[in-house]
Amino acid sequence: MTGSWTLEHPWFLLLLVALAAVAWLHSRQGSAAVAFSSLGAFDRVQPTVRVRLRKLPDWLRVAAVAVLIVAMARPQMVDTEVLSGEGIDIMIALDMSGSMNAIDMSQDDIANLQANGQEPQNRFEAARAILKDFIRKRKSDRVGLVVFGGEAFLRFPPTLDYVRLLNALDTLVLDDGRRTQDQPDSCKNNCTINGSGTAIGDALNRAFLRLEKAKSKSRMIILITDGKQEGGSLEASTVPKYIASLPQKERVRIFTFQVGSGRETRLPAYDPLRGKPMTDRHGRRLYQRPDRPFPTDPELLRQVASLTGGSFYDSYDAEKFSKDFQDLERTTFQVKVRTHRRELFFGWLLAGLALLGMEQLLRRTWLRAFPV
Template sequence: MNGLDFAAPAALALVLLAIPLAVAARRRPVPLPVSTLAPLAGARPGWRLRFSRALPALRILAVVLLAIAVAGPRRGDARTLVPGEGIDIVISLDLSSSMLARFGDSNRLTVTKDVVREFIRSRENDRVGLVVFQQDALPLSPPSTDYAALDRMVADLDSGLLPDGTGIGVGLAAALSMLQESTAASRIVILLTDGEHNAPSIRPEDAAALAAALKIRVYTIGIVSESPGERAREIDEDLLREIAAQTGGRYFAASDPGQLADVYDEISSLERSRITREAFDDYDYFAPWFAGAGAALLALELLLAGTLLRRLPA
């Protein structure tokens, strides 16, 4: 279990309100002038008088308890960090013929496969699924922790498995269908392409709206040319940015193999950080108990002051 903390720790300053109450309680009442105290010399204070002196303590304790309640005492449950309940990831890869263009010392598809395989090998407990797309989409594996099988699957990928084209919308929709029943704390799609949507199928905007409705984040990656002119002609970066922004993800551009590897590392870091924060969203809140106890003490003080410990008029 995580330790006790406060949702609004600054509110604990309200405890200082108990100080003037304590000072007031220590002040002695102004004595009444009497001719002599001799007749009372041997008298002992009655039980009402003794208990009435404790009434201010009830009010002080009530103020302390109410201040703690306002600060929102809570305890997070670290048991939500159970292995296997972390991230469900579906990788959606463009296999269109343009992915065979030169990229570094190899081509875009070969470099992408190497980076994706390394990304898969670095997983711990996260489930990973795989979708490929050209004009149509082909789901190859639902989210799984069989990383060895996924590695072999990615290694065997090649362009030409489907009719050529770039169906970004159908590639995203196929990935979403794998995740819609997932109960993982974090569900994401990593979609990589090097071109513009040109397939007569699902519109990317419609697929992005579905992802947003399902609360599935989409990270989009564009394999781009270093030349700004070629980059503008080859890929619709505005669309990829829009998809990512609409779903709470991010768009990344990679113009060389090193950048592409960095992109996957950053996505991994972002999601790991996010799931660590979300793991402590499951709290036990104790404010009602403190508030109830404080209110009960105030009510008790008022009840006693008005009945058993009521001061008689002089």
């Protein structure tokens, strides 16, 4: 909950300008005087505290009027509370195939980043960063994670424990494609999952099975991939077609993101003999065009989304992916805002009246002025 201070009738504050002008004119006016033949004797007289404070009632009156003017402007404290929606069950199916190592940037853009001491994000890193930001914004939505490459497995069941889910995302290691001769099926960088395929159908199946018995009114799968169906035991269209056959209240919407375009695609360069990343003489990583384009199937992803009542996003680079994900949040996750206004009028009114009372008390007692 956040709070802010506001005025219902701010134009009343214009009276403060008039008050300041009146106070200034009043201070310029001289006081009544008594004629003396000589003032020499008064030079040796030190003014008392009462004399020094003789104008205090005037300034108390000015302060009181100023406070009452603010009271008339109706000050209010506005407390804004952002409420999450009804609580959505969400499964994220994240592609961890080898092609997610690709970088969708021109060589000039890469060079500009490296000149500033930065390295470009690959598709997987960009997706992970956006997903982490998405998860941090959730309040009462249960979120789970399925990862897939040549196969698919559940990484984290739907949960409200966003901290542990974020930690699970951080521990994911993408297959960089390097292999040893004695273990050609095992990735050299201790990857989370073998990236030699894109088992979209298996990933959707695992995600759907986790949502099938969920009790929330709204359930959805967010599929993020850069390729077409390759490997796995189920076709990518199997689960969407099954969902489409279900009664409306039992359906699960699938939102699909096709990341990467193939137009400006590069991969990190590795030394073929030592298997280490190649760098230039300044220590900056080198990137090269892939030997062949990565196969994609946007029509399949569009069909998957259409069958289930979701949406398809063609996120051709990291910037477009970020904007598409923001669009998903804006259109799908209805955020309710509750505003509560607290009136501060009476506090200011009482303060102004207290200052007026103090002014009158001083004028009639300790700082009473006698006529001359």
